[in-house]
Amino acid sequence: EAQVTQNPRYLITVTGKKLTVTCSQNMNHEYMSWYRQDPGLGLRQIYYSMNVEVTDKGDVPEGYKVSRKEKRNFPLILESPSPNQTSLYFCASSLLDGGSEQFFGPGTRLTVL
Amino acid sequence: AQSVAQPEDQVNVAEGNPLTVKCTYSVSGNPYLFWYVQYPNRGLQFLLKYITGDNLVKGSYGFEAEFNKSQTSFHLKKPSALVSDSALYFCAVTPWDNFNKFYFGSGTKLNVKP
Numbered sequence: 001e002a003q004v005t006q007n008p009r010y011l012i013t014v015t016g017k018k019l020t021v022t023c024s025q026n027m028n029h030e031y032m033s034w035y036r037q038d039p040g041l042g043l044r045q046i047y048y049s050m051n052v053e054v055t056d057k058g059d060v061p062e063g064y065k066v067s068r069k070e071k072r073n074f075p076l077i078l079e080s081p082s083p084n085q086t087s088l089y090f091c092a093s094s095l096l097d098g099g100s101e102q103f104f105g106p107g108t109r110l111t112v113l
Numbered sequence: 114a115q116s117v118a119q120p121e122d123q124v125n126v127a128e129g130n131p132l133t134v135k136c137t138y139s140v141s142g143n144p145y146l147f148w149y150v151q152y153p154n155r156g157l158q159f160l161l162k163y164i165t166g167d168n169l170v171k172g173s174y175g176f177e178a179e180f181n182k183s184q185t186s187f188h189l190k191k192p193s194a195l196v197s198d199s200a201l202y203f204c205a206v207t208p209w210d211n212f213n214k215f216y217f218g219s220g221t222k223l224n225v226k227p
Contacts, residue, residue: 004156022141025150029214033213033215036219040122040216040219042117042218042219042220043115043157043203043205043215043217044217045214045215045216048213048214050213056213058214058215059214059216071146079196090156091155092156092157097163097212098145098207098213099145099160099162099212099214101147101159102149102157102159102215103159104156104157105156106154106155106156107155107156109153
């Protein structure tokens with residue numbers, strides 16, 4: 001089954017404790033992206049990747065890091081989480097042609113205390 | 114600055130009636146436009162897209178959207194709403210000069226009452 005998986009699905013942590021949210025896709029997509037969803041703000045793009053070792057900033061990259069060492073994986077790293085990063089995070093993947101639909105993961109609900 | 118506006122936080126319609134969910138955008142050039150739907154506790158699912166060509170595009174589950182370049186709008190429509198259409202709907206655009214960046218609206222909650 002074609003899918004995007006994220007882990008963990010739920011995470012409660014404390015300020016400053018480094019964490020990684022994993023994302024994996026099995027569709028051989030070149031493009032992957034991370035978004036955060038906040039009430040009243042919709043989805044905002046954090047980082048995206050066009051292929052292995054090629055990443056770029058979205059609209060809200062501050063406080064986040066990403067890496068793309070393998071085509072199927074695109075982890076999101078919060079080196080020193082803060083309460084304002086409490087949010088619902090989605091990973092997505094698609095073909096690399098702009099007009100392709102994105103396939104979204106199920107989401108990771110992160111709470112930073 | 115690029116932006117997408119969904120002016121209605123919530124739209125209420127009766128089952129069987131037509132529905133419209135509005136979207137306007139401010140993006141340079143000729144953008145690609147998308148609609149996605151989110152059901153509770155789920156990720157977003159693709160509904161339809163406009164790339165070029167006919168201004169009326171048809172998508173999944175009987176939804177369609179009309180692209181209006183002069184009004185920079187891309188409203189989502191369905192002739193006859195179903196209770197199962199109740200969900201959160203997002204409009205998204207990607208600008209012509211960087212198809213890797215995506216801008217989403219704030220979302221519109223559609224409530225279809227029996």
